[in-house]
Amino acid sequence: AQSVTQPDIHITVSEGASLELRCNYSYGATPYLFWYVQSPGQGLQLLLKYFSGDTLVQGIKGFEAEFKRSQSSFNLRKPSVHWSDAAEYFCAVGAGTASKLTFGTGTRLQVTL
Amino acid sequence: NAGVTQTPKFQVLKTGQSMTLQCAQDMNHEYMSWYRQDPGMGLRLIHYSVGAGITDQGEVPNGYNVSRSTTEDFPLRLLSAAPSQTSVYFCASGRTGDSYNEQFFGPGTRLTVL
Numbered sequence: 001a002q003s004v005t006q007p008d009i010h011i012t013v014s015e016g017a018s019l020e021l022r023c024n025y026s027y028g029a030t031p032y033l034f035w036y037v038q039s040p041g042q043g044l045q046l047l048l049k050y051f052s053g054d055t056l057v058q059g060i061k062g063f064e065a066e067f068k069r070s071q072s073s074f075n076l077r078k079p080s081v082h083w084s085d086a087a088e089y090f091c092a093v094g095a096g097t098a099s100k101l102t103f104g105t106g107t108r109l110q111v112t113l
Numbered sequence: 114n115a116g117v118t119q120t121p122k123f124q125v126l127k128t129g130q131s132m133t134l135q136c137a138q139d140m141n142h143e144y145m146s147w148y149r150q151d152p153g154m155g156l157r158l159i160h161y162s163v164g165a166g167i168t169d170q171g172e173v174p175n176g177y178n179v180s181r182s183t184t185e186d187f188p189l190r191l192l193s194a195a196p197s198q199t200s201v202y203f204c205a206s207g208r209t210g211d212s213y214n215e216q217f218f219g220p221g222t223r224l225t226v227l
Contacts, residue, residue, distance in 0.1 A: 009153070036218075043220040044156075044203065090155060094216075100146070100171070101205075101216060103155035 002027040002093045006104035014112050015083050021076040021107050023091035032094035033074040034101070035065055039087045047089075050074065061085070086111045114139050117219035119204050125225045126194045134189040134222050136204030143209045145187035146216070149173065149200040156203060162187055163209055194226045 003026045013019055025031055035047040048059025055067040065076045074091060091104040120135045138145065146161035148171075158171030162181040176198060178190040187206075191198060201223050207216035 004155075034215075044218045046215070049215060092156075100158060100161060101148075101156075103148075103157070105153055105155040 002031070002095050002102045004091050004093050004102055004104035006089075006091055006107050008107045009105070010108045010110065012110040012112060013081050016080050019076075019078045019081045019085070019109070021089050021091075021109070023074045023076065023104060024072050025074060025091070025093045026072065027093055027095060029095075031074075033065075033067060034092040034094065035059065035063070035074075035076045036090045036092060037061075037087050038090065038106075044090070047076070081109075081111055083111045083113060085109060116140065117204055117206050117217050119202075119219040119222050121222060122220070123223050125227065126191075127227050128195060130194050131190070131192050132194065133191075134202055134204075134224070136187045136189065136219060137185050138187075138204075138206040138217070139185065140206060140217070141184060142206035142217075143184070144207045144214070144216070145181065146171070146205050147177070147179065147187070147189045148203045148205065149198075150203060150221075151200050159189065159202075196226045198224065199226045200224060 005024045033050040036044040047063050048057050050057050050067045058064050063078050088106045088108045090106045092101045094101050117138045143164045147159040148156040150156045157173045160179040162168045168179050201221050203221050204219040205216040208214040
């Protein structure tokens, strides 16, 4: 069975600073990887996804993520954080054709001005 | 397209009461699923369906029932609510096929069981 680990429960960065959120996955075959963002009281918004091909994927809101098979990682990055990026971020892995997603426990991002 | 819709948005129940959370999608997706979100635990799969008449259990199915009579609808039933079922519930839908297909999430239902 697949699993996802987000080792950082809470991260605080200053506005304008760079950001990297960590995600490690466990899955026996080629994974399908996702990053979602959730603002307080809101639903899930897909930031980006990796299915195959180029290991550096671009998403919405200036986010990108890099798939590293050797490290079983799919870290999310942003060069310059905005105050509006404060939210909770979830990494997820999809498996097979059943479309089931396994989520990490999330990382809450706080942005200081 | 409305995408994935969920009703109600908020609900308060007393222990032992029953209710149904509604989920509908208008994208003709074969796959539908229910997740619950609890603080510090991410989202966990409750039940899923790969088509009308076909359902299966996810990671945390106890206390919940589902059925899939149409492609569009996938209701989640709580037969006897318990405080441990206080959570935010998300419905999702997606295509099935030869490879993984992206899922689309509804806005969620916030349930409190007293």
